Amino acid sequence: METHAEEDYLKAIYSISENGPAAVSTKEVAEYINSKPSSVTDMIQRLSAKKLVDYKKYKGFTLTKKGKEKALLIIRKHRLWELFLVEHLNFSWSEVHEVAEQLEHVSSPLLVNRLDAFLNYPVRDPHGDIIPDINGNLRDDDTIVLTEVPNKKTCFVTWIKDSSSEFLTYLDQVNIGLDTEIKILESYPYDRSIKVKIPRKSAITLSEKVCKNLYVRLNEN
Amino acid sequence: METHAEEDYLKAIYSISENGPAAVSTKEVAEYINSKPSSVTDMIQRLSAKKLVDYKKYKGFTLTKKGKEKALLIIRKHRLWELFLVEHLNFSWSEVHEVAEQLEHVSSPLLVNRLDAFLNYPVRDPHGDIIPDINGNLRDDDTIVLTEVPNKKTCFVTWIKDSSSEFLTYLDQVNIGLDTEIKILESYPYDRSIKVKIPRKSAITLSEKVCKNLYVRLNEN
DNA sequence: TAAAAATTTTAGACAAAGCTAAATCTTTCA
DNA sequence: TGAAAGATTTAGCTTTGTCTAAAATTTTTA
Numbered sequence: 001m002e003t004h005a006e007e008d009y010l011k012a013i014y015s016i017s018e019n020g021p022a023a024v025s026t027k028e029v030a031e032y033i034n035s036k037p038s039s040v041t042d043m044i045q046r047l048s049a050k051k052l053v054d055y056k057k058y059k060g061f062t063l064t065k066k067g068k069e070k071a072l073l074i075i076r077k078h079r080l081w082e083l084f085l086v087e088h089l090n091f092s093w094s095e096v097h098e099v100a101e102q103l104e105h106v107s108s109p110l111l112v113n114r115l116d117a118f119l120n121y122p123v124r125d126p127h128g129d130i131i132p133d134i135n136g137n138l139r140d141d142d143t144i145v146l147t148e149v150p151n152k153k154t155c156f157v158t159w160i161k162d163s164s165s166e167f168l169t170y171l172d173q174v175n176i177g178l179d180t181e182i183k184i185l186e187s188y189p190y191d192r193s194i195k196v197k198i199p200r201k202s203a204i205t206l207s208e209k210v211c212k213n214l215y216v217r218l219n220e221n
Numbered sequence: 222m223e224t225h226a227e228e229d230y231l232k233a234i235y236s237i238s239e240n241g242p243a244a245v246s247t248k249e250v251a252e253y254i255n256s257k258p259s260s261v262t263d264m265i266q267r268l269s270a271k272k273l274v275d276y277k278k279y280k281g282f283t284l285t286k287k288g289k290e291k292a293l294l295i296i297r298k299h300r301l302w303e304l305f306l307v308e309h310l311n312f313s314w315s316e317v318h319e320v321a322e323q324l325e326h327v328s329s330p331l332l333v334n335r336l337d338a339f340l341n342y343p344v345r346d347p348h349g350d351i352i353p354d355i356n357g358n359l360r361d362d363d364t365i366v367l368t369e370v371p372n373k374k375t376c377f378v379t380w381i382k383d384s385s386s387e388f389l390t391y392l393d394q395v396n397i398g399l400d401t402e403i404k405i406l407e408s409y410p411y412d413r414s415i416k417v418k419i420p421r422k423s424a425i426t427l428s429e430k431v432c433k434n435l436y437v438r439l440n441e442n
Numbered sequence: 443t444a445a446a447a448a449t450t451t452t453a454g455a456c457a458a459a460g461c462t463a464a465a466t467c468t469t470t471c472a
Numbered sequence: 473t474g475a476a477a478g479a480t481t482t483a484g485c486t487t488t489g490t491c492t493a494a495a496a497t498t499t500t501t502a
Contacts, residue, residue, distance in 0.1 A: 003458075005459060025479080025480085026479075026480060026481085027478095027479065027480085035459095035460075036460080036461065036462085037479075037480065037481085038461075038462080038463095038480080038481070038482080039459070039460055039461070040480095041480065041481055042458095042459075042460080042481095043459075043460095045481095046458090046459095057467090057481075058466090058467055058468070058479080058480060058481080085332075085335075088339060089332070089335040089336065089339055090335060091331075091335070095331065098329070099327070099331070102327045102328065103324075103327055106320070106323045106324055106327070107323065108319070108320045108323070110312075110316065110320070111306075111310070111320050114306075114310040114311060114312070118309060224488075224489090226488080226490095246449080246450085247450060247451085248448095248449065248450085256489095256490080256491095257490080257491065257492085258449075258450065258451085259450080259452080259490090259491075259492080259493095260489070260491070262450065262451055262452085263451095263488095263489075263490080264488095264489075264490095266451095267488090267489095278450080278451075279449080279450060279451075279496090279497055279498065
């Protein structure tokens with residue numbers, strides 16, 4: 001049985017380690033969950049005793065297999081609730097996160113799985129993030145980063161990696177959102193920007209920074 | 222901002238005081254929430270400092286107006302979630318309670334009110350209990366206890382007070398449930414039992430104990 | 443009505459989870 | 473390479489909420 005606080009730590013460690021393979025530091029976690037490095041050390045030692053993280057003093061820590069599984073099941077709950085709130089209770093993107101943070105700690109496998117069924121076994125949450133399945137596995141699909149799409153190909157946005165409001169505002173301005181169709185017209189190796197076409201809009205140029213935060217599925221064929 | 226434990230105490234005190242107007246004792250609360258009288262004293266003193274209960278040492282305690290409001294808002298959440306679980310996630314009566322105990326502590330007025338709207342502003346939960354409204358008011362209706370229905374009258378079950386599985390099993394056996402139509406055929410003052418008729422069933426006799434736990438609405442006229 | 447029984451409160455401990463300040467490692471770079 | 477600087481850990485304290493055992497109070501009953 002894990003406590004609320006322990007679950008928050010597992011989720012934080014998982015999210016931080018998605019950015020790279022390195023061990024996670026107390027400082028990173030403290031910043032992530034708005035706490036202090038000394039508090040993090042305390043908790044990491046508890047999690048280490050429970051075999052949820054591998055920990056070497058002064059060297060950082062990583063999730064064990066068991067810790068990673070638990071983290072993914074929490075993320076599963078979070079994303080299913082987010083989808084429920086947006087699709088059925090008319091929540092907007094900005095209202096959803098805080099409430100899902102609370103709902104993700106409700107412990108009832110029956111509830112999660114019934115909710116999954118109610119939502120029709122969705123693969124992605126409202127942000128396009130993949131929802132781990134009942135066993136905590138990430139169902140991978142054919143999503144790739146926009147920078148990897150070849151010239152002249154058409155693709156569809158499936159995931160928006162940077163969920164900052166600045167980026168979302170920018171995307172609104174250029175008429176890009178989840179499922180938007182994008183055709184690559186030309187790429188400029190000099191600064192790695194690309195020119196693209198969105199149906200019924202004039203062509204625009206996207207910077208490397210933008211492309212790196214847009215993930216897409218290639219048109220079938 | 223109330224904590225999880227404080228909310229459980231408020232709800233317990235409210236539920237216990239529904240049985241009568243007397244002040245509530247530490248022993249009663251301890252039994253209700255599976256705890257010890259000394260722990261209850263501690264918490265009551267905290268709640269008293271927050272003006273959520275009126276407390277006189279050795280004399281028991283009652284909810285203040287503020288305490289009662291908070292209790293009713295928690296009960297509102299509990300009952301709305303129960304209804305959601307039964308109506309939309311296919312939970313059975315017996316599975317519902319434990320999960321609703323957790324969901325009732327999720328703190329988001331927006332969430333509760335959106336859920337209320339999603340369920341179409343229901344008046345009663347799956348047990349027939351009245352759902353307090355957005356201001357914590359109990360919408361009273363024309364429900365009365367079965368013992369008060371006059372001879373020869375017909376009525377409909379609206380609320381099952383005793384929700385023990387023993388009672389629910391008994392009700393199944395005699396084909397009584399929420400909304401069942403019951404006609405009073407005859408009453409026996411000797412032991413206060415009554416003979417009743419349910420459509421398409423043979424007449425049966427209900428003991429005083431059973432009648433006291435069945436609440437009904439009189440047929441219009 | 444006074445002693446026994448029951449209930450309630452206090453006192454002292456404990457665990458979880460957080461914090462600050464001080465001590466201890468690592469890393470950096472002059 | 474050997475101080476500084478930076479990061480991490482430890483030590484000690486705080487709050488919430490629980491418990492047991494002992495003390496205080498109320499209720500029961502003989």
